[in-house]
Amino acid sequence: MAPLLEITDLNVVFQTRRKALKAIDNLSVSMEAGEILGFVGESGAGKSVTGAAIMGLIDPPGYIASGEIKLKGRPVADYGSNLRGKEVGMIFQDPLTSLNPLRTIGDQLTETIQHNLDLSPTEARNKAVAGLGEVGIDPDRFHSYPHEFSGGMRQRVVIALALAAEPDLIIADEPTTALDVSIQAQVLDLLRSVCQKRRASVILITHDMGVISQTTDRVAVLYAGRMMEIGSTSDVIKQPRHPYTKGLIASTPVLDHVSVDSTLPQIPGAMPSLDALPDGCRFHPRCGDCKPRCRTIIPVFEDQIACHLFTGASA
Numbered sequence: 561m562a563p564l565l566e567i568t569d570l571n572v573v574f575q576t577r578r579k580a581l582k583a584i585d586n587l588s589v590s591m592e593a594g595e596i597l598g599f600v601g602e603s604g605a606g607k608s609v610t611g612a613a614i615m616g617l618i619d620p621p622g623y624i625a626s627g628e629i630k631l632k633g634r635p636v637a638d639y640g641s642n643l644r645g646k647e648v649g650m651i652f653q654d655p656l657t658s659l660n661p662l663r664t665i666g667d668q669l670t671e672t673i674q675h676n677l678d679l680s681p682t683e684a685r686n687k688a689v690a691g692l693g694e695v696g697i698d699p700d701r702f703h704s705y706p707h708e709f710s711g712g713m714r715q716r717v718v719i720a721l722a723l724a725a726e727p728d729l730i731i732a733d734e735p736t737t738a739l740d741v742s743i744q745a746q747v748l749d750l751l752r753s754v755c756q757k758r759r760a761s762v763i764l765i766t767h768d769m770g771v772i773s774q775t776t777d778r779v780a781v782l783y784a785g786r787m788m789e790i791g792s793t794s795d796v797i798k799q800p801r802h803p804y805t806k807g808l809i810a811s812t813p814v815l816d817h818v819s820v821d822s823t824l825p826q827i828p829g830a831m832p833s834l835d836a837l838p839d840g841c842r843f844h845p846r847c848g849d850c851k852p853r854c855r856t857i858i859p860v861f862e863d864q865i866a867c868h869l870f871t872g873a874s875a
């Protein structure tokens with residue numbers, strides 16, 4: 561059987577006046593049904609652009625220069641207007657981008673259900689009430705407006721909306737970044753349990769290794785548009801191999817069991833901009849294990865990692 565999602569040699573380019581900037585460079589990854597896959601990396605790693613490419617949301621000056629994205633064995637473009645919502649549900653950082661401030665949450669949910677599933681108005685309404693219950697929202701709140709909810713509750717509504725059309729895949733882009741840490745954990749637990757119950761797979765986009773550790777089954781580490789490492793979340797967290805992955809983990813408080821007061825080791829330097837990418841391994845200027853070949857030769861992605869400490873090299 562075809563994987564749920566298969567991305568092969570994806571290249572995404574943004575055309576500026578001066579040059580073409582490659583935001584995603586030869587990315588290949590696939591995921592199975594029911595899996596929760598994390599994309600992690602600092603700002604500019606290419607996480608959101610990858611998510612946007614899957615959802616057909618790369619707009620000019622950006623374009624997919626080459627590569628293939630297949631959902632259930634078919635190119636995503638074949639799904640047309642059914643792709644977003646019906647096949648792939650979306651959750652963004654700010655719940656208000658997904659909610660209409662002028663309509664009650666019950667109406668919004670009922671309409672989405674009715675629009676996508678072949679149900680009578682009464683059936684759709686009942687399903688909407690059940691959907692809200694599933695995310696921990698009391699049926700009494702059916703007629704409430706988005707502004708009458710806290711941030712965490714709003715994000716619960718957005719989860720119910722994303723699942724309303726029964727998609728096989730949810731893309732959640734920094735879904736809890738705007739929430740308090742205690743609420744963050746509740747929303748992530750909910751996302752995980754509801755998606756598992758519905759057998760929906762999730763791509764979780766985050767810069768936070770704590771979120772990855774808590775929520776995902778597998779994690780892909782991205783840096784400056786390239787995949788650096790991928791593996792089961794427990795393996796990657798317990799035994800990170802790539803120096804970038806190690807740096808991300810060391811700078812995450814809960815994972816390293818460092819008290820909040822202590823100074824966490826930070827990865828020196830910053831993510832390069834796309835118009836000033838270094839030769840060789842893109843991470844080499846910030847890498848404590850940098851060897852001469854890392855400065856000039858791009859490491860191939862092999863055995864789940866792209867690093868000269870572990871793999872061969874391509875020109």
Ligand SMILES: Nc1ncnc2c1ncn2[C@@H]1O[C@H](COP(=O)(O)OP(=O)(O)OP(=O)(O)O)[C@@H](O)[C@H]1O
Nearest residue numbers: 574583601602603604605606607608609610622834
């Ligand atoms: N519309 C655009 N025009 C030009 N460059 C863009 C555009 N959108 C994204 N990029 C570039 O693509 C690269 C990847 O961006 P992306 O938003 O995917 O990063 P990210 O890992 O999701 O980080 P963040 O957490 O900051 O969103 C960045 O260098 C960014 O500047």
